[in-house]
Amino acid sequence: MKRFVLAFLFFVALAGAWQLMVQTGRWSPVLLPSPRDVAVYLWSAAQDGTLVAAIGVTLRRLLVGYAIGLAIGLPLGLLSSSVRFVEDTVGVLALGLQTLPSVCWVPLALIWFGQTEGAMLFVVIMGTVWSVMIATDTGARTIPRVYARAARTMGSEGFHKWTRVILPAALPHLITGMKQGWAFAWRSLMAAEIYVTVLSGFGLGHLLHYGRELNAMDQVIAVMLVIVAIGLLADKALFGPWEHFLHRRWGINAREA
Amino acid sequence: MLDSIGSYGPPGPQPAPKLIVDGVSKWFRTPRASVHALDDINLSVGDGEFICLVGPSGCGKSTLLDIIAGLTRADAGRVTADGQLVEGPGRHRLVMFQESALFPWLTAFGNVMFGLKLVPDLSRAERRETALRYLRMVGLERFAHANVHELSGGMRQRVAFARSLAPDPHVLLMDEPLSALDALTREQLYADIQRIQQDRRKTIILVTHNVREAVCLGDRVILLSPTPGRIRESFPIHLPRPRDVNSIQLAEYTERITAALKGYIVPETV
Numbered sequence: 001m002k003r004f005v006l007a008f009l010f011f012v013a014l015a016g017a018w019q020l021m022v023q024t025g026r027w028s029p030v031l032l033p034s035p036r037d038v039a040v041y042l043w044s045a046a047q048d049g050t051l052v053a054a055i056g057v058t059l060r061r062l063l064v065g066y067a068i069g070l071a072i073g074l075p076l077g078l079l080s081s082s083v084r085f086v087e088d089t090v091g092v093l094a095l096g097l098q099t100l101p102s103v104c105w106v107p108l109a110l111i112w113f114g115q116t117e118g119a120m121l122f123v124v125i126m127g128t129v130w131s132v133m134i135a136t137d138t139g140a141r142t143i144p145r146v147y148a149r150a151a152r153t154m155g156s157e158g159f160h161k162w163t164r165v166i167l168p169a170a171l172p173h174l175i176t177g178m179k180q181g182w183a184f185a186w187r188s189l190m191a192a193e194i195y196v197t198v199l200s201g202f203g204l205g206h207l208l209h210y211g212r213e214l215n216a217m218d219q220v221i222a223v224m225l226v227i228v229a230i231g232l233l234a235d236k237a238l239f240g241p242w243e244h245f246l247h248r249r250w251g252i253n254a255r256e257a
Numbered sequence: 258m259l260d261s262i263g264s265y266g267p268p269g270p271q272p273a274p275k276l277i278v279d280g281v282s283k284w285f286r287t288p289r290a291s292v293h294a295l296d297d298i299n300l301s302v303g304d305g306e307f308i309c310l311v312g313p314s315g316c317g318k319s320t321l322l323d324i325i326a327g328l329t330r331a332d333a334g335r336v337t338a339d340g341q342l343v344e345g346p347g348r349h350r351l352v353m354f355q356e357s358a359l360f361p362w363l364t365a366f367g368n369v370m371f372g373l374k375l376v377p378d379l380s381r382a383e384r385r386e387t388a389l390r391y392l393r394m395v396g397l398e399r400f401a402h403a404n405v406h407e408l409s410g411g412m413r414q415r416v417a418f419a420r421s422l423a424p425d426p427h428v429l430l431m432d433e434p435l436s437a438l439d440a441l442t443r444e445q446l447y448a449d450i451q452r453i454q455q456d457r458r459k460t461i462i463l464v465t466h467n468v469r470e471a472v473c474l475g476d477r478v479i480l481l482s483p484t485p486g487r488i489r490e491s492f493p494i495h496l497p498r499p500r501d502v503n504s505i506q507l508a509e510y511t512e513r514i515t516a517a518l519k520g521y522i523v524p525e526t527v
Contacts, residue, residue: 144356144358146354146356146358147358147360149328149346149352149354149358150352150354150358150360151371152328152346153326153327153328153346153347153348153350153351153352153430154348154351154371154372154375154420154424155346155347155348155372155375155376155424156371156375157346160375164371165360168360168362169360169362171362248404249361249362249364249404249406250361250362250404250405250406251361251404251406251407
């Protein structure tokens with residue numbers, strides 16, 4: 001509670017400093033809108049539905065792309081951790097592609113898929129798959145061998161061993177990988193939305209982009225705040241319960257893991 | 258001398274041996290060298306017998322245990338358990354490991370249940386009841402729902418012991434299960450293991466480098482020497498149970514075996 005109050009006070013002070021800077025009049029309100037202007041924009045955008053609609057569009061793309069990315073990345077990571085052939089082929093590819101900033105996928109996605117939802121999803125999936133795969137691979141490799149050995153002498157083999165021993169043993173690493181994948185998916189999607197105008201849906205990235213086009217700095221800053229807030233909330237909502245479980249059951253402090 | 262191994266055992270009529278290690282040899286090959294780890298190991302273990310394999314590090318005693326468990330393949334020779342050739346790991350030859358091999362994603366109870374769930378023809382209620390009975394046996398019934406990270410090192414090995422016994426394996430293999438514990442905890446576990454063994458009469462093979470521990474627990478102490486690992490001598494321990502690890506009689510055995518052990522290492526290394 002004390003920490004919560006401290007964080008709250010910090011942000012109030014931050015907003016206060018911002019307000020003071022505006023009041024000095026050194027910067028044009030076009031460049032630096034006041035916190036109040038931003039709040040007014042947020043309120044009106046929430047009222048007329050643009051903000052809610054944009055958040056809905058963005059989250060849908062994000063969740064679908066992320067889910068597909070996980071569905072591909074997790075099994076690939078497990079495979080490359082145990083099959084030398086996959087490690088030497090797809091594993092190397094993943095290492096290379098992971099270093100590619102996800103925004104670099106945008107031109108390719110545009111040419112392949114045009115200005116469609118497909119392009120959006122493609123960018124998000126490419127941003128997610130490789131980092132999830134690499135984190136899963138690393139995780140599965142660092143499982144103490146004694147777990148699998150103990151399980152085998154108790155009669156656990158094959159599918160049973162994978163689902164009851166290897167996967168749970170890799171859980172802390174899987175969650176780290178999923179978290180990292182989430183961060184990458186989020187960044188990729190914002191890049192895609194800012195660069196690609198899609199008629200099928202108007203997301204937060206577009207809102208940000210048009211804020212700049214219209215020189216509406218209150219809109220730009222407001223949307224940035226919303227993006228940060230969603231990132232924070234999603235982190236807590238999606239991974240909070242898992243981290244809590246890891247902390248209670250394994251004694252792992254997830255923030256250090 | 259090797260011929261005499263197997264003639265010792267628990268008093269009474271001698272049934273067919275529970276476990277036979279027949280001419281097992283093992284080499285470890287690396288790109289640079291080939292290490293002869295085990296050389297022509299012959300061993301026969303009676304039903305309900307507690308065997309301790311003792312030797313300095315590098316004598317291949319853990320490798321031998323792995324081969325008996327079916328986790329490692331022998332390059333020559335074979336292992337038969339209950340008349341069946343050992344071809345891979347299985348729940349009839351359970352291994353209890355040195356480091357905590359408890360699964361941190363399960364509670365103490367969940368860990369004991371893991372092996373029990375792999376035993377066919379048990380009802381859910383029977384499994385639960387068995388798990389709790391074994392946790393009670395090692396004195397941890399109150400900690401059934403504790404998480405692994407909340408248990409001390411000694412408690413973890415107790416849970417591991419319960420987990421190994423609960424599925425009622427034909428042979429229990431213990432790979433230095435107590436060597437990571439402090440002396441006091443270890444002494445307590447000597448007493449517990451002996452008490453449970455009196456009651457259950459399991460066939461146990463325990464690997465250790467601690468001669469005193471071997472004398473305290475074993476019906477028979479088997480001495481291995483390194484490079485290549487060979488069985489050198491077998492010492493039947495005729496001491497009443499429960500044995501106190503600090504008793505004088507036990508120290509006398511320990512001294513004799515340690516002296517013999519040194520005899521096998523020194524000439525080869527100097």
